[in-house]
Amino acid sequence: MDFPSVHSQFAAQAARTPDAVAVTCGQDELTYRELNARANQLAHRLRRYGAGPETPVAVLMERSAHLVVALLAVLKTGGFYMPLHSAYPRERMQKIMDHAGRPVLLVDREAKQLPGARLLIEADAERAYAEMPGTDPVVPVSPDNTAYVMHTSGSTGEPVGVAVRHEGVLGMIEDSCWGDGGFDRVLAIAPPAFSVSVYELWVPLLRGGQVILAPPGEFDAHFLRQVVTEHRVTGLHLTAGLFRLLAEESPDCLNGVRQVLTGGDVISAAAVRRVMDACPGLVVRAMYGATELSVFVTTAPVARPESGDGIPLGRPMTGVELYVLDGNRDRVPDGAVGELYVGGRRLARGYFGRPDLTADRFVGNPFAGEGERMYRTGDLVRLTGDGQIDFVSRINDQIKIRGFRVEPLEVEHVLAARPGVAHVAVVAREAGSGDKHLVAYVVPEPSGVDIAELRAHAKAHLPDYMVPSAFVAVGALPLTPNGKIDRRALPEPTFDQAAAYEPAVNERQEMLCALFAEVLEVGRVGIDDSFFDLGGQSMLAARVAARIEKGTGVRTTVGDVLNAPTVRELDTWLAKSVPVATK
Structure with a gap:
């Protein structure tokens, strides 16, 4: 049959x-x-x-x-x-x-x-x-x-x-x-x-x-x-x-x-x-x-x-x-x-x-x-009166980043394997725009931890949507009365910026600095601050690309932003580009 x-x-x-x-x-x-x-x-x-x-x-x-x-x-x-x-x-x-x-x-x-x-x-x-x-x-x-x-x-x-x-x-x-x-x-x-x-x-x-x-x-x-x-x-x-x-x-x-x-x-x-x-x-x-x-x-x-x-x-x-x-x-x-x-x-x-795992999630009906x-x-x-389902929240820590399922425990497992990491907690933060991003809170060993190396390790072992946008070093992870990590008590993240602030020197750079600051929801942005170090990811890069194209008339893709992640680099690229309308 x-x-x-x-x-x-x-x-x-x-x-x-x-x-x-x-x-x-x-x-x-x-x-x-x-x-x-x-x-x-x-x-x-x-x-x-x-x-x-x-x-x-x-x-x-x-x-x-x-x-x-x-x-x-x-x-x-x-x-x-x-x-x-x-x-x-x-x-x-x-x-x-x-x-x-x-x-x-x-x-x-x-x-x-x-x-x-x-x-x-x-x-x-x-x-x-x-x-x-x-x-x-x-x-x-x-x-x-x-x-x-x-x-x-x-x-x-x-x-x-x-x-x-x-x-x-x-x-x-x-x-x-x-x-x-x-x-x-x-x-x-x-x-x-x-x-x-x-x-x-x-x-x-x-x-x-x-x-x-x-x-x-x-x-x-x-x-x-x-x-x-x-x-x-x-x-x-x-x-x-x-x-x-x-x-x-x-x-x-x-x-x-x-x-x-x-x-x-x-x-x-x-x-x-x-x-x-x-x-x-x-x-x-x-x-x-x-x-x-x-x-x-x-x-x-x-x-x-x-x-x-x-x-x-x-x-x-x-x-x-x-x-x-x-x-x-x-x-x-x-x-x-x-x-x-x-x-x-x-x-x-x-x-x-x-x-x-099957027995835990697929249960008798x-x-x-x-x-x-x-x-x-x-x-x-x-369940609403007309038979529809309204979402309220998640029971566990599982989250969605750019539509992809992410278990923070998997990210924590990868980060905790590195030398210098005593404890780590990964949480999702939501920006005013509604975009979510991951933040890793790291308790270093007494010998210290290299955050740049930890970020590189995450990129080498995790898909890009699971790599935290920010890594925050903390002295200890706050706990609830029953001994669990109090994720709500973790501080708001700060993002890495260039050691020396370099201001914009022309009108286009000023526009790009303001655009970075608005999309990434950060304060002052210098022309050498990296889009990624400021918390950027591909969904936000798409937002930046769309606004650059609207403001300049130059066809701009996500890849253009990813390949030129600083205002200085984007300004140089735009200076060599021709607006679509004039081609």
Whole structure:
């Protein structure tokens, strides 16, 4: 008997619409027939090297048509894909590979070999397909088989892999919210190692739509406006932080899009109003979920908010059961605050190779049949009278930075391993703009600690969104009466500035100094103070780039700010640049 799976559903769609374009990346296009055949060929090759049911295949590739072929090919072997992010430090990737048992690794031609790979295959090379049949491999797969394993920040001090089933992915894709045509042409901008990429790829591909793959690199309003117009994008997902940034700097860049999904953090009502006013006819849809829940489990279109009230998380999607429970796991009345538990067909299998963590977060469901489970989200919520969920706060220390899940304990574990660190606490601070950043409070050993070396160590071992923006040396960590760290009592951070203050010497430098001070919410900025030492990160760099472009007319990207992080360097770069209007 054939069971439904992600790849069998795709093959059925390819049979229905073989000549429709499935994937577009720049000038490259693949029809459904071509994508299916290429994936079949690569799958047959992977099968020769041992890929099969419940077998991991690691994928280290940038966004491209070859990436989509590779992910589909892995599924066609009966195995599961384990995407790595090229921005991960090498040591982090190595740990993931070792934990997976040295799997086959699919890479771009530019990618370098990882010692943890059993075999490396260049998935964008013609020889990956040569002499392989284009027919579907015959491999038995059940809905309970693993489709992919994605790694998130872990409270154990190590990244943890979440094993998601075919059933969970198919459950999300079958929801009625995708049926209004807003997802015919979906823009894919998330790295494949993050769960939103599942929506960006499989919702359109299993429903006869088209995936528009953004080229690798930084993403800004200029690019979004261009790609939306050129490729007639109808749907996309933006993290709450990126949505807020675009709403502030260029809300009309979404003109032409039918639906934009947003979530992953508190959604700004002011940002929703600005975007809706600038883009008549656009539907903003709130989404909530987790990697453990096959991406999204609640959704609702957002009515134009008339006040600063928070945006609800939405209502349950198809096949999802929501429970708001107290400490005894009894239901709380509507309007009361409790922890959100999620049951139904969307739950992941658990944490890859970690039955202890799985048992802690995936617990028995007393409201369903024997053997059914529910997932403890760790989110405090309340159920409104109209059936929507309002977010209140987190129970534990887990936070979201730029839409990514971060466990402070993992960051603390990395920092505490360095000589000179006696104790460390990592907390999230929120700026007036709503952007969150991490701050590390370090208690040095008597011998002292080199903060610059500690920052470099963090960059070498953690993804960039997990590297603290500020490192603060303190004599001791304040404690609550029960002996826990009193994170609220930790002082506000101060950021490093150049030892000698150098003032601006021309009008453009004055503008840039004022811009740095405003965006980074610091006091006086000198022309040699580094954007990063002042607490900058890529989301704030996008804000700076957008305002420089508005003020000077010079096309400015996040990369330009990252490559010239001081006012002096930016001023030199701008002096050599030509405003777009005069080109």
